[in-house]
Amino acid sequence: MAFNVLIIDDSPAMRKFIRRVLALSGVEIGECLDAGDGQEALNILRANWVDIVLTDINMPNMNGEQFMEKMAGDPLLSSIPVLVVSTDRSDARMKRMLGLGAKDYLTKPFLPEQLGGVLGKVLGGRAHGAN
């Protein structure tokens, strides 16, 4: 089974890095979409089938927290698993994002194999070949 992924990060370089790591993760990736902020991501989610979202927090226009709040309030989107990928390592921020419904929290920098491991954990048995 291939998974459609949405990467949300205001850095095009980081989005490209994550795409590259996903391709090497062992998880079968279908369509890989990306957005530069939360609002753009919501528009994409309402028009495309997405299996998992990877989001940064610190972004212009609509940040990751605001994006999670919007997702939680939308019955069509609230069941999509979200993985937070952020430079912020504070316990308070992690708890806040997990409280908003994030399935897991990965801090930057991360090793490529860490992303594969967390994806496999979030997607469970559906992620064939994940670590």
Place this chain on the structure above:
Amino acid sequence: MEPTDFQSLMASSADEVLNSMFFVGVESNADESAIAGDEWMAARVAFRGPRSGAFGIGAPLTTARTLAANFLGQDEAEIQDAQMEEVFCELSNMICGAFLSRLGDESVYDLSHPVRDDAASLADEGVVSRWLQLDEGQLRVWLRMGPLS
């Protein structure tokens, strides 16, 4: 906390980020005099929380290009200037995040969007800085604590 403590934390933060996502190690302190005169790329990010200030990095263009190529998985010859700038800004953001997490106060910090910097700002008063020798090239990390103007 003494300036030398900050320097040590900046170096260990840079080492962690460069090792894990840029596949480059930090070897030692670099000889600053050997770098003078090179063309630069610099980027900085402001942070606000229990402590406020700015964090920045600078490097010769040759180093910045190598780091961008490693991060994006492309040949150096394929790297566009805009990509090099994006990667360098992201590098400043990640090292700053790693540094703040090492301050040990477990607090939430707000970081500004990282921006390309004027290399002249590296000579600012009140800046704690350190040159690092990498496997490939050199990198300067700097920190200015205090309210931002």
